[in-house]
Amino acid sequence: MARIPPAPELPEQPIPKRLWNLAALSGMASYLDAALIVSISVNLAIYRDSYDMGVWMAGAISAIVTICIAVGSLVGGRLADLFGRRRLYNLDILCYAFGALVITLAPNDIVLLAGVLVAGLAAGADLPTSLAVVSDAAPAHARGRLVAFTQVMWVLGIAVVIFLGFVLSTTGMTGARLITGHLAVAALLTWHLRSRLELHAEPEPSAAPAAADGPAGAGAAPHGVALRNVWNRATLLPMAATFVFYVTWGLGANTFGQFGTYLLVTVSDASQSLATGINLAFIPIGLLLTFAFVRFADSPWRDRLFYTAAAVQVGAFCVASLTAGALAGMLVFFVLYQLSHPFAGEANYKVWSQLTLPADTRGTTQGITYALSRGVFAVAAFFTPALLDRSPAVLLWSITACMAVAGFAGVFIVRVLLRHSPAVAAPADLKVARA
Template sequence: MVRTPTAPERSEPPIPWRLWKVAALSGMASYLDAALIVSIAVNLAIYRDSYDMGVWMAGAISAIVTGCIAVGSLVGGRLADIFGRRRVYNWDIFCYAVGAVVITLAPNDVVLFVGVLVAGLAAGADLPTSLAVVSDAAPAEGRARLVSFTQVMWVAGIVVVIFLGYLLSDTGMTGARVITGHLAIAALVTWQLRSRLELADEPSDAEVAREAAALAAPRGIELRNVVNRAALLPMAATFAYYVTWGIGANTFGQFGTYLLVTVSGASQSLATGINLAFLPIALVLTFVFVRIADTPWRDRLFYVFTVVQILAFCVASLTAGALVGMLVFFVLYQISNPFAGEASYKVWSQLTLPPDTRGTTQGLTYALSRGVFAGVAFVTPALMEYSASALLWSITACMAASAVAGVYVIRALVRRSPGAATAPAVPGVTRAGLPSGPPKEHPAS
């Protein structure tokens, strides 16, 4: 009997502590992005009452957060490629801090609007820039772990703000200022730490040239190097995945509590408690994703959990948003989301996009996706009122489309990325073990 040789086990080398520090400081972009969006949502009713805000201003402030993050991603990613990722990386976080201070101290709705505008643009600019900085500093065999760690920070931003909102729910404007004030302090501390950060392991020209050659990508930051097959194909594929997945994730992020109250019949406190209770599941499992991000298990588990995620939305749709069905949905969704969600998009983007224009190309996919999310959010309340079932089935279809796009990214694009740990074309063909433990800390050399 002839045995088919199996792929050798990959031994994932430990990542030096100083690179985990880079990932953590870069991950603050994700923390502050998520925390800004959620803090505005949590505080909006307080702002409306305290500032005697009209319905159109309330809607404008909600929409401007997502819109500014989209514009900031587009412009900031390009500026980072042109003027240097380190320079933009250091200053966009400072601009975010300025915006957060303005939001915290705003005496009226007009000043609040200005603060949201500044913080949103800066948050958007920092997202693609910080991911590119991590990729530049990371060794090929550790890039996925370091990039995916930024997703831990993203989930943490949501958890912290919702927890603070829950604790301070009866304190009015004082609680709102505490929530946004902590964003200003976090951004200023991050700016100070980033400004002193030394990235000794930034890739040499030879390393970047080898990676570009592996991806069949031309060298240089010129816009013509964005409009070619090496850049357009991974951009289109990762955008298709992120935008279809994100329609569901963003809808439940912004309107999950609203749906539980208006459709499921839950009280405001119960709806908030449900969201808060299930978020720690996602946080813990995102750490698990970081452990396996540089192994074939990363993409193998995507196959499994993208199906679980679709099943979660099917349950919500079949029960038309009934409370029991929504409880089942939240369990399945928080279990599957870490392995078939934004973390996958971040890793795939850094593995497949050309190295010289990563800021520009991922900034473009971020911007287009966030623009779509803003448009969908605008019509979601009306669609929910017309038919919750139609809304939920539409989101389910988007999740199914994201699964198809994700499978294409894995099988057609990730496989040719340099140093990538990829799953077999058919899950289960080869055997591979999970890493024996989390990365160990090492002192900076």
């Protein structure tokens, strides 16, 4: 049997501006998801002092935002497949704006918690829906680049909030309200622009199915949305593989996203300003290389670079583990991690999911993998501070092992699943036909 290349080798074709606009507006789901999590982390000490929170309430808010994103992903992805992705695409972002506004204006911790619930659920629901919308609209030769661009927005969300937190660090509750207020404004602007998008009319779920890899309408309602379509080998195998990759990689990324500054202060003996500055200083590397990933996302280099990046990423966590979190070792870690994660991280998960999961249940299936992964992240986050206090080395080596598992899962996806995926095979077949 002829081997199918891991990515199409056709000459790169230009992408229309309207599709880049769609990718940017859909990528706002990733921007607002990352920005919500990081803003809660940045503002938590301010909330604790201003609202006279107990330790349990402070912990609950940190955990609940992740749990709500998980539940929102599970429910939102399914609802999008059932009732139409375009409809949920606009509703999710409007609910997020309301939740962010409640957080911004909250007079006490109870109202703050209510806002976190609404914004978290809406952010989670928008993640699989927006990715499915982009994938539905994208022609096969451009799908990787358009889906990968949403990851640029994810990194940008982290960078903007950390930058605002650094600049507004001395302004107390005023700065905290400005940070979350910008999320409400960004969500409302996104909702306005999304509602004006000229998309093809949605067919009814019972309508004849469109080709899985053609440039279907961005909001097209999928066919065959019965749950039984999820429980078959063609769906379960790629769903399980992408889940294993994302959950093991995400345990490391989420831990350092939520507790990177905390680890630098409590384990590496860095000052608060130095720890924040280290995080801020290295983020531009990851952002620039995420742009580079977009450039390669529809070429064979996407998967070729994965092997090297995955090895470097495991090496980065090995350095952190071997030095037990010492400041010098952590500086090396941050450099290696920012150099590698754009080519062996969440961007790969997003692209691989769209290429391997069946088109008619993309919202449901990716919602499931998002939800289960975020649930695991929430549980891990609950125990992370205690484990850091007891044995930083155990935590760091555990994360290193997870990154190694993620690397093996990624190799399986590249060498097995992508080579048998119709979404990948189609462009190669087209190339043969043109020859």
